[in-house]
Amino acid sequence: MKPIRIELPTPFDVGPVNVYLFTEPEPVLVDTGVDSEESWAALQAGLAAHGLAVADLQRVIITHAHVDHLGAAARLTAHGNAQIHIADLGYEWLAAPKRKWEQRIAFYRDYFLVPCGLAAQAQQMVIAYMTYAAESSTPVEPKRITPFKVGDQLAMGGLKWEVLHMPGHASHQTCFYQPTTRQFISADMLLHKAPTPIVEEPPDGKTRRPSLPLLLNSFTVLEGLDIAIAYPGHGPLIHNAHELIRQQRQRLQSRKQEALDHIRQGCQTVIELVNTMYAHYPENARIAGLWMVVGYLDLLKAEGVVEEREIGGVWRYFVKGD
Numbered sequence: 001m002k003p004i005r006i007e008l009p010t011p012f013d014v015g016p017v018n019v020y021l022f023t024e025p026e027p028v029l030v031d032t033g034v035d036s037e038e039s040w041a042a043l044q045a046g047l048a049a050h051g052l053a054v055a056d057l058q059r060v061i062i063t064h065a066h067v068d069h070l071g072a073a074a075r076l077t078a079h080g081n082a083q084i085h086i087a088d089l090g091y092e093w094l095a096a097p098k099r100k101w102e103q104r105i106a107f108y109r110d111y112f113l114v115p116c117g118l119a120a121q122a123q124q125m126v127i128a129y130m131t132y133a134a135e136s137s138t139p140v141e142p143k144r145i146t147p148f149k150v151g152d153q154l155a156m157g158g159l160k161w162e163v164l165h166m167p168g169h170a171s172h173q174t175c176f177y178q179p180t181t182r183q184f185i186s187a188d189m190l191l192h193k194a195p196t197p198i199v200e201e202p203p204d205g206k207t208r209r210p211s212l213p214l215l216l217n218s219f220t221v222l223e224g225l226d227i228a229i230a231y232p233g234h235g236p237l238i239h240n241a242h243e244l245i246r247q248q249r250q251r252l253q254s255r256k257q258e259a260l261d262h263i264r265q266g267c268q269t270v271i272e273l274v275n276t277m278y279a280h281y282p283e284n285a286r287i288a289g290l291w292m293v294v295g296y297l298d299l300l301k302a303e304g305v306v307e308e309r310e311i312g313g314v315w316r317y318f319v320k321g322d
């Protein structure tokens with residue numbers, strides 16, 4: 001059987017999130033939505049439309065540990081017997097979310113926001129949001145978590161789905177591919193708009209791993225798959241996966257080129273580039289722009305076109321040879 005899309009509300013700019021339901025041979029849910037009364041009611045209604053209740057769910061499978069995708073995991077365990085399945089890569093975000101958030105906050109505070117050139121108030125806003133996310137997260141008891149591995153096969157809807165590692169938007173993100181029916185549960189890897197390369201705390205706590213190059217590598221993996229239909233984490237089903245990837249690659253290339261032009265014209269810091277390239281965003285929504293700009297700079301640095309110099313604690317960018 002095919003996954004049934006259930007759209008759940010979120011309080012975020014991204015809009016609603018999709019969870020997917022398999023009713024046969026046993027009820028399985030992919031992702032959970034956020035932990036809110038509105039989302040919980042919508043989930044119950046979505047299950048009821050197929051004659052099911054939360055207590056009927058046998059397994060809940062998480063694609064990646066972002067709050068719109070796993071926020072209600074703990075609540076689901078409190079209202080039924082479902083095991084929560086997540087890649088071992090993302091396990092800690094489920095079992096110990098506060099500790100993970102603390103690591104991310106420490107990295108942003110000590111190694112990321114200042115060198116990006118953010119003003120004190122903007123720094124505080126980002127940290128305040130993360131602190132709120134940490135405080136409002138609820139851990140899932142370890143005995144209710146079943147980790148899976150990249151390369152495993154998950155049984156859903158009477159078929160075997162391959163677990164693929166798709167870093168870029170989240171370093172631990174997994175997507176699920178069903179080769180005989182060419183179905184792909186794409187999470188936030190393949191969306192109607194290119195995914196945001198979120199900056200994460202690195203394993204050593206200091207040295208950032210570039211996210212946009214990882215995302216482009218994941219696109220390359222997707223290009224090697226035969227995908228008839230994709231089930232994204234947000235928005236309607238996708239029937240033109242390969243065309244969409246082509247368009248998104250093109251858009252990323254042209255925005256990267258714009259970033260280079262702005263550097264030529266005198267934009268020197270990350271935040272100057274954000275304010276120039278995302279002038280159309282309200283100021284409190286520019287964090288997404290910050291991640292994109294850092295991504296374009298990572299590509300330009302990797303290509304050897306731009307060099308980064310830390311001056312007075314702030315990263316400044318120069319076109320090589322200018």
Ligand SMILES: [Zn+2]
Nearest residue numbers: 066068188233
């Ligand atoms: Zn999402």
